[in-house]
Amino acid sequence: MTARPQAKKSNQQRGGKKKSHQQQSIRNFDTYWKGSLQDYITVLAWSADGNILAAGAASGEILLWSGTKSMLLRPAASEQTIGALGFSSNGRYLAAAGQLGSVLIWDLAALDFTSLEDATAPSPIAVLENPHCWIDRLVWHPTQPWLTFGAGTQVKLWDVELQKLLMDQNFAASSVLGLAWRPNGQQLAASGHTGVKVWSADDWCAPPEVIEVPGASLSVAWSADGQYLASGNLDRTLTVVSWEKPPPWLMQGFPGKVRQVAWAPLLSSDAPVVAAACQEGVTVWQRQGDNWQSKVLNHHKETVEAISFHPTKPLLASASKDGRLCLWEKAASLQQTLRGVKAGFSAIAWHPQGHYLAAGGSHGELILWTPSSRGTGFQ
């Protein structure tokens, strides 16, 4: 989920270096809610308004959570692992896909979230079949009811309301490994072997813009202002592009594959910051002039499985296989280490307004933390 730059916040920042009330209050996080599914939590997603959290698991289960209440939207099913989940921008639709190859879409408009536990799980309104594909990438358009997913080598764009396929393009070089909409909704980036291909909403059939990377691009992300695009690569490199201002930068020296990239929310006073997860470290790159300076965040003892920035603050969460969830203040210094899973963390997701941090574990654990109300007055 891409955080949109918040004008109000930016103004506060521009108004001086003085720390805002809320910023000061986020010192520590307390456990707020715990739940569990039967197996490895593969994916977590919040609705844009922050009212619902969806969790998908290797058991095939999908859980919906809303204000301490939860319901099982989909029960466990053998060999039907859920690998991708996402809410449409208006929060009405939820899409999920995985091992089965079918993309399931639910309309949640009729669901009563105030009494989730008593509600009957609705049936999907659409099932898009993709035989023999293990779907693990799915993203919604930032404003339209358009769902994008990778089915094998095909990049597909489905209009949920018109119930029709708007685009079906072949990535060609490999399966689709990463997908990201530019926040303005005008471009769709897909990553795979040989690089990132960017299609434009003006003409889905026009040949995509290609950003070549050495080897394969595993993960792709746009900065919040859509100015930059980062690609984490299998060949132990990170590619950063300033959109329409080539050539790209190529960051080297990683000890392993760069499995995930995440941009910090844009604060007008600061230079762009991108974080890259590689083995048990997270490398944070900040633009300085024509170049990028890096700093490695070390605390994890095993592979970092997920990284995510707070939607409005330069607070970075990183979760690893050894059961540590680290919070890095200003993406630089360790503020707190959260624990609570038996083995390892597998997924994380910030509430879109930062009210909660959700995490999943490899044994099906689900945990929500909330910023501590102790100390300086968080209400």
Add this chain to the structure above:
Amino acid sequence: MAIETSQAAVPVTVLTGYLGAGKTTLLNNILTHEHGKKVAVIVNEFGEVGIDNQLVIDADEEIFEMNNGCICCTVRGDLIRIIGNLMRRRDKFDHLVIETTGLADPAPVIQTFFVDEDIQSQLLLDAVVTVVDAKHIHQHWDSDEAQEQIAFADVVLLNKVDLVAADELDALEAKIKDMNALVKIYRTQNAELSMDAVLGVRAFDLDKALAVDPDILSEDAHEHDESVYSLAFVESGSLDKSKLNTWMSDLLQTKGPDIFRMKGILNIDGEDERYVFQGVHMIFDGKAERPWETEEERKNELVFIGRNLDEDELKAGLKACLV
């Protein structure tokens, strides 16, 4: 290729061979044998895998080029993705079988298990098993894939032996041995054989003492019929470590693409332990193994399998490393 043989590592069997050679029959024999275990099977196309309750996953052969500074190689992107997904579960599978099509190059499959950090740490490549149709292999000798599937094999099933005369089989076996001096050959009908021959082989495990057939080492130089062949060297004396390093790294840089596999046991000057190593193209893995025994003759044994390999040049290179 540091191989971590952690106890939890899931063994992987790679099945290769031409369409119709008997791969699916062997796969079904394996699945019957592994009854009660969770076996995941990755196939290129859905065949007649007829065992219930097993996970069969369809994969496309996606070749990724890797160039991460120290090595250039190709890996299978689809395997990285699918195995990554399979490992995301609490109850993991007990055994993974990868069946490739007759036209697949086995090298990227093998290299995937040594290059990708996630796969390397969680799985253990047990053996490459190649099924050869003894009656029809002659039609395929000209193809690179057929030769490479034999060159990369740890185990060859010479299948359908009932359809071929005994002297023809002897000639075929000799030919395969010439191409791959390290392979174990079994003659089968209906791909039936003791499962101990294909499972738990640990062919890539350096902790398992390398066995180099003495007959191969004593063989005289001769003309090789096929473009893919084995060369074996044995030298007494000890090797200078730094000279050996220089020679090996030069060899991998210049001959990497032509060296399919290599294995060796070396006597390093000043070391009490045997140094064992193996390689797949440019990927090299070596370590000090057990100490030399008192009665054991300290010597150096090396086997190369590949193409365009110059026997005299390799022998001279090895000799130049002697102290």
